[in-house]
Amino acid sequence: MGDVLRFITCGSVDDGKSTLIGRLLWESKQVFEDHLSALERDSTRYGTQGDAIDFALLVDGLQSEREQSITIDVAYRFFATPRRRFIVADTPGHEQYTRNMATGASTSELAVLVVNAGKGLQVQTHRHARIVSLLGIRHLAMAINKMDLVDWDQEVFDRIVEEFRPVVRELGFQSFQPIPVSALNGDNITESSAAAPWYKGPTLLNYLEEVDATTDVPDLKFRMAVQLVNRPTHDFRGYCGRIASGQVKAGDRVRVVPGGQETKIRSIVAWQSELPSASAGESVTLCLADEVDVSRGSVLSTAGDPVDLSDQFEARVICLSGHHLVAGRSYLMNLHTAQAVATITAIKHRVDARTGSHEAARALEMNDIGVVNVSTDRAVPFEPYERCRRLGSFILVDRITNETVGAGMVDFSLRRAANIHWQHVDINKQARAEQKLQKPVCLWFTGLSASGKSTIANLLEKRVFAAGKHTYMLDGDNVRHGLNRDLGFTEADRTENIRRVTEVARLMVDAGLVTIVSFISPYRAERELARSRFEAGEFIEVFVDTPLEICEQRDPKGLYAKARRGDLKNFTGIDSDYEPPVSPEVHLRTASEPVEQCVDRILQMLEQAGKREEKAQ
């Protein structure tokens, strides 16, 4: 049994979680006199308990939430008894803050789920149980609170427990301890309550002191993700990291993943000394016997039983942000210390947080949990989350806003990744381009509807064609009539629309063509994704910058008028956003530049790029 227990408290709003923790701190004498006098002052000002002390105020730290009487962020609390140290993540019950709950659960070994005896199980109770289970917590206590309000009725307690037992089984908790309490009055927190002689189990604090919160998973051999390479002088090269699993000794054979090279541990360097061995949880610096290729994101593991490597995963993902997670969109993925560009290739289903049932979904919204396929731009070392939290967890970061938009847990590698091999072909892009005496490019026009994209693109194509080049144009309207006829105009559909067009454009460029794409393509993320599918210099973003008022005046298809009337939903510029490019290769301002001049500028730009390329060769 560890001498420290990290646990999370969760439950629905108003179940009294903050009061429960305030009470634990109070009863374990962790409250200082100056905190108490502040508490007494605050209780009369903000408190909900009249003149009595409101324990929730001890933990509800931020001014705005004190005024609203709800908890809006994770608070970490520390207390100790002579038997154990505790780190508590107090997390909010409001649905929109579920992401904070997942945050608290990610570093916890046990969950205390608070239920209001008067209200019984809530949607949030199920949701939180599922989230803590999803994050690998296998031990659950249920504090059935406010028992004083139901006169300590054993039937109420038993009914809630029986109703919840199937959930405990379904979610795979190894242990489950229901406890009837009154946080407000302090019953069954540290002292057994005289009010409930029928309850023979432990008090909440007794339970927390004694529970064995270890998880039954098969022991993994040595694994350590490298955080950084420490190379202060030419004769010292150490690999720093925190050991994720197993044990390592000087002399052990290890394999580097990716790369696959094998070598031996020369020494384990610690502060002013060397260690003979080290094990899971320790931060160490390892020196290797041979010069091998190791960098941040590499995993060192036991040579005979190395860590897995893959670029295709099935994973469970929680959407943490207001920006939906959409299939086809790419994100930065931080998996232990490795970083890759990850694309959600498919959303297999969304999990109903209350019932656990699977639902079809094209996008995951904030607080949604889904099972997805993820593909990465390079193979990364990993372990399934079930076997090793450290090597199986990842976050998804938006490439433009830098927000943390998703949190994921790897279930397994999709084996087909290992089996898909690119067909080897002798006739390649270069050969096709040389035959046509041209450099294939993708000219990507973006701008509002009626901004002049098609007009400029048409004239450009004529001029390029007249110069004897091979061209092809992909236009929003004609592609939507065929290839993309199944797609509408929601964010998810727009993303898929652009993904397909990107892939078609890429094939065209591979065929050696000067490819002109003319799409509103309102989102930066999709355009950046499109860019990432081409080689450097192949993708030329042309921003047709026309003010909305002018587009609306032109309105050749009468679409703006329709959108203004409300007859056309999700119309870019009206009720759907357009994100202008930050640094397009060509920026055309049609309000002040005639069409011919716009085309001249693009042609000049292409010519100069061609010359630069010749020089480089």
Add this chain to the structure above:
Amino acid sequence: MSGYLASLEAESIEILREAVALAEKPVMMYSIGKDSSVMLHLARKAFWPAAPPFPLLHVDTTWKFREMIEFRNRIARECGMKLLVHTNHKRKAEGVNPFTYDSDTYTGLMKTEALKQALDEGGFDLIIGGARRDEEKSRAKERIFSFRSPGHRWDPKLQRPELWNIYNARIHPGESIRVFPLSNWTEADIWQYIAAENIEIVKLYFAAMRPVVRRSNQWIMVDDERMPLNLGETPEMKMVRFRTLGCYPLTAAMESTATTIAEIVEETQTARTSERQGRLIDHDQAASMEKKKVEGYF
């Protein structure tokens, strides 16, 4: 070292290494206090045999205890680290001082404003600080990697979710990240670690006979001749020590006979008041720390 302290140490070292791996230009705040001493010790361990790959930054209000400044200069030399010292000279020239200005204004100008000046001048994208979650209520909600918008502002509602041991340090120009490797330490842990690792700290933490005056029910040490004495006020010699160190006119001493680390650990375990009780600046208003944090205070 107990298993619990060893796991805290391993976690802090991991955080410090992530900070260095993810930053372009990191800096470590060094306040000379016990938490800074522990943080510096952890940094030396994290990057051993190299010296920590970042400079130390001290925001000097010029009202620190004299012993602190001597200690600071010596320690930086011994660690082989670059020490940056910044003072808000403009405000000092304007005559800002802790006696005639209220503590809120004084702290705002000589600490918060000075800190922002130093960070902007240095162009640091990641700032390592020694704050702990157990210190104060609004700190209990602080992330380990804490995102700051341009102007160093902390928006409690814009904090990035932080799961497992994976930190998101990606920022745009002008934004910054503050990193708190001691987030999960308590005051008792700090003392036990100082004892276990034999870390040198400023002697002011140990009880000794020192000249003090009684003000607002607190003992204030007369550290130099700049301290104006009120009518009829004469410094008296008292056996006192400090639980926390800052500007001497704003840091109250406590009566104590603890002259060894063991006695301090013993005293901390039976303490009935929090360590910030000795910080005069925290009592200004109900949520004063939260307000200072929003503005950029450490």
